[in-house]
Amino acid sequence: MTGRHVVVVGAGPAGLAAADAALAAGAEVTLIDSAERPGGQYHRMLPEAYEATDPAVLQHGYRSFDRRSRRVLGHPRCSWWAESSVWALERRDAEADGPPLVHVLRGTPRRRHVLEPDALVLAVGAHDRVLPFPGWDLPGVYTAGAAQALAKGERLVVGDRVVVAGTGPFLLPVATSLLDAGSRVLAVLEAGRPGSVARGWLRRPWELTSQLGKSGELLSYSAALGRHRVSYRMGTAVVEARGDGRVEEIVSARVRADWSVVPGTERVIAVDALCVGHGFTPQLELPVAAGCELRRGPVGSTAGSAAGSPADPFVAVDDDQRTSRPGVYAAGEITGVAGAPAARAEGGVAGWIAAGGDPGSRALVTLRRNRDQGRAFAARLALAHPVGRAWPGWLRPDTVICRCEETTYAAVCRSAGDPTSTEPRVAKLATRAGLGPCQARVCGPTVAELRRSTDTGPGPHHRPVAEPIRLGELARPPEPPPGPATPSTHPDSPTEESTS
Amino acid sequence: MSPRLVPVGSDPAGRRDLPLTITVDGEPLTGVAGQSLAGVLLAAGRPAWRRAPSGAPRGVFCGIGVCFDCLVTVNDERDVRACRRRARDGDAVTTQSRAPGDEQDGRPAR
Ligand SMILES: Cc1cc2nc3c(=O)[nH]c(=O)nc-3n(C[C@H](O)[C@H](O)[C@H](O)COP(=O)(O)OP(=O)(O)OC[C@H]3O[C@@H](n4cnc5c(N)ncnc54)[C@H](O)[C@@H]3O)c2cc1C
Numbered sequence: 001m002t003g004r005h006v007v008v009v010g011a012g013p014a015g016l017a018a019a020d021a022a023l024a025a026g027a028e029v030t031l032i033d034s035a036e037r038p039g040g041q042y043h044r045m046l047p048e049a050y051e052a053t054d055p056a057v058l059q060h061g062y063r064s065f066d067r068r069s070r071r072v073l074g075h076p077r078c079s080w081w082a083e084s085s086v087w088a089l090e091r092r093d094a095e096a097d098g099p100p101l102v103h104v105l106r107g108t109p110r111r112r113h114v115l116e117p118d119a120l121v122l123a124v125g126a127h128d129r130v131l132p133f134p135g136w137d138l139p140g141v142y143t144a145g146a147a148q149a150l151a152k153g154e155r156l157v158v159g160d161r162v163v164v165a166g167t168g169p170f171l172l173p174v175a176t177s178l179l180d181a182g183s184r185v186l187a188v189l190e191a192g193r194p195g196s197v198a199r200g201w202l203r204r205p206w207e208l209t210s211q212l213g214k215s216g217e218l219l220s221y222s223a224a225l226g227r228h229r230v231s232y233r234m235g236t237a238v239v240e241a242r243g244d245g246r247v248e249e250i251v252s253a254r255v256r257a258d259w260s261v262v263p264g265t266e267r268v269i270a271v272d273a274l275c276v277g278h279g280f281t282p283q284l285e286l287p288v289a290a291g292c293e294l295r296r297g298p299v300g301s302t303a304g305s306a307a308g309s310p311a312d313p314f315v316a317v318d319d320d321q322r323t324s325r326p327g328v329y330a331a332g333e334i335t336g337v338a339g340a341p342a343a344r345a346e347g348g349v350a351g352w353i354a355a356g357g358d359p360g361s362r363a364l365v366t367l368r369r370n371r372d373q374g375r376a377f378a379a380r381l382a383l384a385h386p387v388g389r390a391w392p393g394w395l396r397p398d399t400v401i402c403r404c405e406e407t408t409y410a411a412v413c414r415s416a417g418d419p420t421s422t423e424p425r426v427a428k429l430a431t432r433a434g435l436g437p438c439q440a441r442v443c444g445p446t447v448a449e450l451r452r453s454t455d456t457g458p459g460p461h462h463r464p465v466a467e468p469i470r471l472g473e474l475a476r477p478p479e480p481p482p483g484p485a486t487p488s489t490h491p492d493s494p495t496e497e498s499t500s
Numbered sequence: 501m502s503p504r505l506v507p508v509g510s511d512p513a514g515r516r517d518l519p520l521t522i523t524v525d526g527e528p529l530t531g532v533a534g535q536s537l538a539g540v541l542l543a544a545g546r547p548a549w550r551r552a553p554s555g556a557p558r559g560v561f562c563g564i565g566v567c568f569d570c571l572v573t574v575n576d577e578r579d580v581r582a583c584r585r586r587a588r589d590g591d592a593v594t595t596q597s598r599a600p601g602d603e604q605d606g607r608p609a610r
């Protein structure tokens with residue numbers, strides 16, 4: 001029995017595995033997710049009202065996920081807080097060593113709670129990154145993740161003549177879900193050149209075989225694309241979307257390794273929806289609020305070449321998934337984009353250690369090995385699918401960069417060249433980029449990259465309020481959480497799961 | 501064509517469709533229980549329902565609550581992300597705009 005209270009934020013593959021391992025180590029667990037059902041982005045579940053008789057057909061590895069989520073949610077020492085958002089983490093005074101206070105809004109109507117855990121596991125995942133291009137703000141242009149979430153999560157397809165574009169293997173499950181749901185996918189356009197994709201994937205092939213679940217999945221997606229005769233074109237990007245009030249056609253173009261457009265290769269394709277994704281952005285608000293150190297991600301460029309953009313930061317963790325803040329652990333996409341199997345392995349390590357489990361436990365050896373293989377996979381992903389440095393060549397002076405405030409490319413360039421606005425806060429005020437409702441979640445990485453040469457201060461993730469809260473909710477005093485459960489006296493070992 | 505639900509009869513996940521009705525700016529729209537408000541709006545042929553400061557139309561972009569493009573007012577509750585809120589029978593949805601001159605400004609309270 002460890003008797004520790006571990007709060008896990010996020011019930012995706014990483015958070016569920018963390019809760020599972022922390023329970024196995026004997027801790028009392030509060031598992032918090034803003035969604036109604038567990039699963040996160042990967043194991044997105046259909047609404048209960050659909051009463052689906054065969055939800056397993058919609059995703060890989062459903063059965064082991066289902067087993068795990070029943071085990072965790074039904075565990076006597078687990079409190080499952082669905083529809084609950086962590087909106088702030090409050091660091092205790094400098095002398096106190098423990099994790100921060102966890103501020104939660106729970107249920108509808110939302111009630112305010114403050115938790116004081118012995119350990120905190122952050123597993124809040126990532127969201128799509130989309131590079132801007134003229135017309136990307138037209139209705140009918142979706143992130144690849146949005147199309148996936150709608151198809152997998154509520155059986156809605158975004159259109160009947162769809163192009164899926166951007167970079168990375170995630171485009172494949174998105175196209176497959178659209179096909180399965182009866183859409184016509186006209187093409188999957190991968191901006192990466194065959195050379196760099198192949199170099200990234202085929203270097204050290206034994207690392208791929210260790211991610212058999214993942215490569216099996218990729219093969220099944222490729223087979224689906226083949227069956228439906230969807231053309232998969234590499235070295236091709238969508239550089240413009242056009243339409244009157246909604247997307248009606250797109251312009252694709254061949255791009256070089258640095259993603260500069262090859263003149264004369266533009267092609268117009270009539271569509272009713274466009275799905276775009278250029279990788280993922282980790283949701284770093286909570287880790288930053290907790291004071292966790294960040295690190296640069298695996299460098300997205302082939303060594304020696306200037307093809308890749310500088311990589312986004314992620315949460316820095318040690319071999320035990322510890323962050324730089326005492327009592328705070330991180331797992332899943334916020335530590336690196338490596339897919340669900342790696343997220344599960346990281347969660348298993350984080351939960352076990354956070355609960356005070358024996359760091360020398362045998363089962364940890366396997367989890368750590370899976371985790372390390374996941375990290376190798378992440379590095380290859382970054383290597384195979386770098387964002388080319390020349391993408392701003394797609395932009396026009398009037399292209400919207402910040403969707404909320406409609407800041408244009410010209411305005412961002414002007415402020416980047418203005419010596420009085422090198423400080424990011426000043427630049428924000430001058431251009432209004434990042435000041436709208438989304439608070440730079442979407443444009444942050446783009447603006448940071450466009451201004452990379454001048455910025456020095458805190459990045460786009462420095463946001464004291466992670467989720468919007470109404471003033472009335474803030475004014476009410478927090479309510480006490482339900483009393484602690486009785487911890488059991490029999491620690492097991494952290495459970496592993498197959499990577500399928 | 502517009503976004504649409506996979507027909508219930510051919511859905512391999514085997515779901516049931518329990519109809520519901522919401523109003524959007526007073527106009528009734530039908531959906532099925534479990535859909536998000538965004539899902540109901542999209543499937544009803546409305547790819548956009550909010551206006552950016554310039555008046556440009558906005559609907560769903562990220563689908564997971566990150567971009568705030570899909571904000572609506574639901575039963576007098578402002579700034580609800582339509583992609584994250586399940587539709588309930590009888591919900592009265594009003595659209596929001598940040599365009600100057602329009603009555604409302606879709607800025608969430610913080
Ligand atoms: C929209 C989308 C769809 C995706 N679909 C697929 C797919 O079909 N196949 C695939 O291979 N990969 C998919 N991915 C990639 C996916 O991110 C990973 O494969 C995997 O889900 C990562 O696991 P995770 O546990 O790190 O994070 P996630 O699965 O993202 O889980 C994070 C959880 O944290 C919760 N959360 C976040 N912030 C808070 C907060 N402040 N308070 C409370 N809860 C919070 C979220 O609701 C979420 O459930 C998708 C990514 C996105 C963005």
Ligand code: FES
Nearest residue numbers: 563565567568583
């Ligand atoms: S579509 Fe992005 S928040 Fe709803």
